[in-house]
Structure formats: C-alpha cells, structure tokens
Amino acid sequence: xxxxxFFVRPTSADDSTxxxxxxxxxxxxxxxxxxxSDGSLIVAIDDEYADALRNSSLVDFASGVTLDLEGAAAxxxxxxxxTNIATQLAARGWRPETGEVEDRFPPxxxxxxWTS
Amino acid sequence: MASIxxxxxxxxxxxxxxxxxxxIAQGQxxxxxxxxxxxxxxxxxxxxxxxxxxxxxxxxxxxxxxxSSVPVTGVKVTMDFADPVSYTLLQAGLTPTFYQFTxxxxxxKISISQRTEVSTEFEIGADFETSTEVQxxxxxxxFFFGGxxxxxxxxxxxxxxxxxxxxxxxxxxxxxxxxxxxxxxxPPPPRLVPRVVTINALKSPPEITVx
Numbered sequence: 001x002x003x004x005x006f007f008v009r010p011t012s013a014d015d016s017t018x019x020x021x022x023x024x025x026x027x028x029x030x031x032x033x034x035x036x037s038d039g040s041l042i043v044a045i046d047d048e049y050a051d052a053l054r055n056s057s058l059v060d061f062a063s064g065v066t067l068d069l070e071g072a073a074a075x076x077x078x079x080x081x082x083t084n085i086a087t088q089l090a091a092r093g094w095r096p097e098t099g100e101v102e103d104r105f106p107p108x109x110x111x112x113x114w115t116s
Numbered sequence: 117m118a119s120i121x122x123x124x125x126x127x128x129x130x131x132x133x134x135x136x137x138x139x140i141a142q143g144q145x146x147x148x149x150x151x152x153x154x155x156x157x158x159x160x161x162x163x164x165x166x167x168x169x170x171x172x173x174x175x176x177x178x179x180x181x182x183x184s185s186v187p188v189t190g191v192k193v194t195m196d197f198a199d200p201v202s203y204t205l206l207q208a209g210l211t212p213t214f215y216q217f218t219x220x221x222x223x224x225k226i227s228i229s230q231r232t233e234v235s236t237e238f239e240i241g242a243d244f245e246t247s248t249e250v251q252x253x254x255x256x257x258x259f260f261f262g263g264x265x266x267x268x269x270x271x272x273x274x275x276x277x278x279x280x281x282x283x284x285x286x287x288x289x290x291x292x293x294x295x296x297x298x299x300x301x302x303p304p305p306p307r308l309v310p311r312v313v314t315i316n317a318l319k320s321p322p323e324i325t326v327x
Contacts (some may be wrong), residue, residue, distance in 0.1 A: 036161045037162060038158065038160075038161060063151060064151075064214045064301070065158070067209050067210060068209045068210070070209070071139070071210070072203055072207050073201075077208055078167045104250060
C-alpha cells in the first residue's frame, strides 16, 4: 500500500461533481487534501486505486504530484494538508489506538478547509 | 517434427523484446506527457498564503487588583498579519511526479516433452497331432484259417505366427512468458520544470535570482 498525492482535474467544477469525486476518494480510504481556485483537487489515495480515479467519468485528468519541502509555501501547504486529513479522520470516527475508522461516510465526513 | 532444440530457438525473442521496448517507450511518453500537463496546471493555479503573523507585545497598564497591594504589570498584545502572498502551486512546492521505467524483465519458460513407445509382440506356435488306427480281423473255419489287419496312421501339423507391433508417439509443449517492469518515481528533469526567476526591483539595479 503506497499512498500518493494526485492532482485531479474534474470534468466540471460544480459542487456535485466535486462531491462525487470526494466520495470516490473517501470510499477508497483516501483524503481530499485541498481544493484549488478552479475546482481541481489535490488528493491522497492508495496508488492501487489511481486507475479507478483516472477512469472515472467525472475526472478529466489525474496525475501524481509531490510536495517539495523546499517550495516557497511548502510548510503552509503541509499544515493545510494535515489539518484537512485530521478533520476528515475525526469526522470518520478514526480511533488512533486501532487505526480504524468507524464509518467512512458519517454526516459531514468530508469537511474541508478551503484555501482562499 | 522439428527437434526440441529447434523449437526453443523458434521462440520469437527479438519480437518480444522489441514489443516490450516499444510498449515501455510509449508508456514513458504518456507518463511524461501527463506529468508535463500537471506541471502546466500547477503553474497556473494559485494559492494565497499569509507568510507571517505579527505579535507585538508592549508594556500594558499597571493595575492593582482590588484588595491587593501588589501591582500587576499588564501587557498589551497586538496581532497583525502580513499581506497574503499569491503563489502558483508549483512555486508553493507542489511538483508533478515523474516516473521512469527502471528495470524490465522478459522471462520465457517452455517445457517440451516427447515420448515414443514402441512395442512388439511376436508369437509362434506349432501343433503336431498323430493318430494310429489299427484294424485287425481274424477268420477261421475248418479249412481255413486266416486274418487281415490294417494299420492307418495319420499325422497333422499346423503352425501359426502372430506378429504385432505398435508405436505410440506422445508430444506435449507448455509455455509461459512473463513481462515485468518496474516503475519508480524520479526527480523531475530540470529542463521540464519551469525555473522561478525572481526580479527584485527594490534594488538598483534590480537583482535577478533564478531558483
């Protein structure tokens, strides 16, 4: 199991498409790390499911990305990613002692701190 | 039927190697294209980051709580933040992942077995049969006394030869081939990722740095 970050450009930037893509990611144990101004998503998902993500009719394009820690805003991005993962894990009922989640789709399972 | 050695030589290795190399080249090209498209997208998308928050701690009012003779020095904390800075995602630190085929293996396994069974059965037999029949007759009267006898001997001889031969030929060939390639993420090629050119116009002459 290797979790990788992917840049995902949806076929349409409307909310329902983004929500459906987030569902695809959450269903496979992944996380939405951030959204961008044009509706693209940065997600973290097991690369085993990368093809499922790419082949989705809702996804126009998906490709791997890496966070360069020497980037100008790498640290704020890292904090943002961590915040979003923590929030989504908490919403899914993650238990640190077992590493398991109670429910991947509880109400509000996909909280996300949006960038400006 | 070609010999086993010849059949092994007939395995189309050159074709297989060519097709594998071709597939790798095509796959590599598509992967690079996807990474470049990602780089283009990341270079366009922007994110605003507040680089610094300021906390100014100044001496505050000196207060003496009710009922106490000890004065307490207060502080005044003023919060402020720097203007948000807009970065492209590429500048911010998100870079496309480039992949490279680092190792490829072609493994061909072929198992050929050939078996010939020849069986021959040879049977020979002979029957010999002989029989003897004796007939005797005697006659006598006052004037005559005589007799006759007859001996009949018959013999039969028979022989047979059975010859049976059979040849059983069994041939089986099993083959499997395995193509395995290893794909690893590699640092982006320097020429494919845009450089960040900073022009500091605050200095005279403007200072240009490339990173």
